[in-house]
Amino acid sequence: MREPVGPRRQRILAAVESRGSARVSDLAAELQVSVVTVRRDVEELAREGRLRRGHGVVRSALAAQGLPAAPAPDGGAVAVVVPERHAYLYESLHGARSVLEAAGRRVALHIAPRASGAERPLVERALADGAAGLLLAPRWRTRADEEGDYGHLAALDVPAVLMERRPPPGSALHAMDSVRSDxxxxxxxxxxxxxxxxxxxxxxxxxxxxxxxxxxxxxxxxxxxxxxxxxxxxxxxxxxxxxxxxxxxxxxxxxxxxxxxxxxxxxxxxxxxxxxxxxxxxxxxxxxxxxxxxxxxxxxxxxxxxxxxxxxxxxxPKAEVGRVAAELLLRRLDESPGAWGPVRRIELLPSLSVRGSTRARTAAPI
The missing domain is CATH 3.40.50.2300 (Response regulator)
Known part of the structure; x- marks a missing residue:
């Protein structure tokens, strides 16, 4: 029999207050309910001022009064989701990694197979593991694939930055932080x-x-x-x-x-x-x-x-896209969830490397 909402929320409150903080995925496992259910409960308790929502972590409201809170589980890892066998985006990954590791953030890499919608379960797994933030480069082979991801990505409750992706104006993700090449x-x-x-x-x-x-x-x-x-x-x-x-x-x-x-x-x-x-x-x-x-x-x-x-x-600027995206994400992680600044949509300019495959036209057309 499913536990009523009231007693379940009281158990969440008691667990968090006794520890100072708790990971959403751990609470879900202890209560034997889904992560989504716990997130809904936490949202309501936070709305009532009884808890504080963090990035995949729930903290006691006592922390808001100056009492120390326990550190975020897993060191506040950042999950990076990129497509498999994509050398271009792997360079962006290396750029992001250099920034995140310098900031003391562990990188949790998730590689999405070629199947349509493959990124969603990876994102859900990263959140269940307590990821503090996300760097995302969905494959989006078709427009239908892209639009199919709008709903669940727009509902993320941790900071996330898109790399080399820019959803169109009016879409659910138009107001999501992004860094891409021009x-x-x-x-x-x-x-x-x-x-x-x-x-x-x-x-x-x-x-x-x-x-x-x-x-x-x-x-x-x-x-x-x-x-x-x-x-x-x-x-x-x-x-x-x-x-x-x-x-x-x-x-x-x-x-x-x-x-x-x-x-x-x-x-x-x-x-x-x-x-x-x-x-x-x-x-x-x-x-x-x-x-x-x-x-x-x-x-x-x-x-x-x-x-x-x-x-x-x-x-x-493949590596620089990753570096700038990671810097933007770190900035978000340093901000209070309710006080995030304006959305940033950053474009970086490519360059041209001239080599031996181009020359002045001297021959007749092919």
Whole structure:
């Protein structure tokens, strides 16, 4: 038989007052109820002024009167949730780790598999383990995946910062702290570099299975349409199998080499590095030389410099995104839960590394 609400809340109150503080997950285990149930009880007790809510920790109201409270369990660990096999975001993870460990915060890493909605149970587990705060980089392969996470992330009762993610205005997460690269500026750098070398016809290729790819596609269209020196441009998927948000017309899933030939393009911008390196190989197989016949710019700059022809690449500030996100989270953790300052949406500018895959246009179009 389920215990009535009143006696259960009295037991929570007694447990916290006897210890000074308690972890929400520990209370749930002791009471044999869900973490969600305990959180609801704690919210009501805090509203009545009988408890103080912390970041995954409940404290006695006596602490508010100047009496010492017990330290947060697990040293106030910060949970970091990133997708598996994602070299780009692993660099952000390393940047965040350097800041958090310097501040004495343990990092609890959770790696999300490729399955849709895989991050949610990891977040719930982190909270049950008493995480003081969260750094999140959900995969969000489709818009439906993204929107499916809005509800539970908006309901978090610990500080959380999104890395390389920016939900759209009006969404439930629009008012969530976030740190990301200004990818539109990255596209601008690539286009300015290529047009400065005399290229007037450019092919863009991105994936559509991440928020970054979708942002890049929109930026490519906006910047190319408005640029006075671009005569013709086209966009396609880097790989047709990436078309989760399709269906797409045939020209938007065209093979890159064929699209370059059909548009007379002398340059290409590809997201990301691996796709750009593979394009260079395919062009070589077809007798097209890089950069003599076609200039190539990669977007990400994780392994772009390692190609037989080192690739010119746009480099988002991957590690710095992690560092700034961690600094923002630490700031939130130092603030009282009821006195958090304004939401911060921080953008950092990418840079361009010029290497051997781009040169001034000297050849006829492909």
């Amino acid at each position: 990818h539109a500026h990255g596209v601008h750098l690539a286009v300015q570099h290529l047009t400065g070398l005399g290229h007037r016809r450019i092919v863009f290729a991105t994936r559509d299975d991440s928020p970054t790819a979708r942002t890049l596609r929109a930026a490519c269209a906006r910047i190319a349409d408005a640029h006075p020196l671009i005569e013709k441009w086209a966009w396609t998927l880097c790989a047709p199998e990436a078309g989760h948000d399709g269906p797409y017309p045939a020209e938007e899933t065209a093979e890159l080499s064929a699209l370059l030939h059909g548009t007379g393009a002398t340059a290409a911008v590809l997201h990301g590095d691996v796709d750009a390196l593979m394009l260079v190989q395919r062009l070589a197989d077809n007798g097209v030389r890089v950069p003599e016949d076609c200039s190539v710019v990669a977007y990400d700059d994780v392994v772009a410099a390692l190609g037989t022809t080192p690739l010119t690449a746009v480099a988002p």
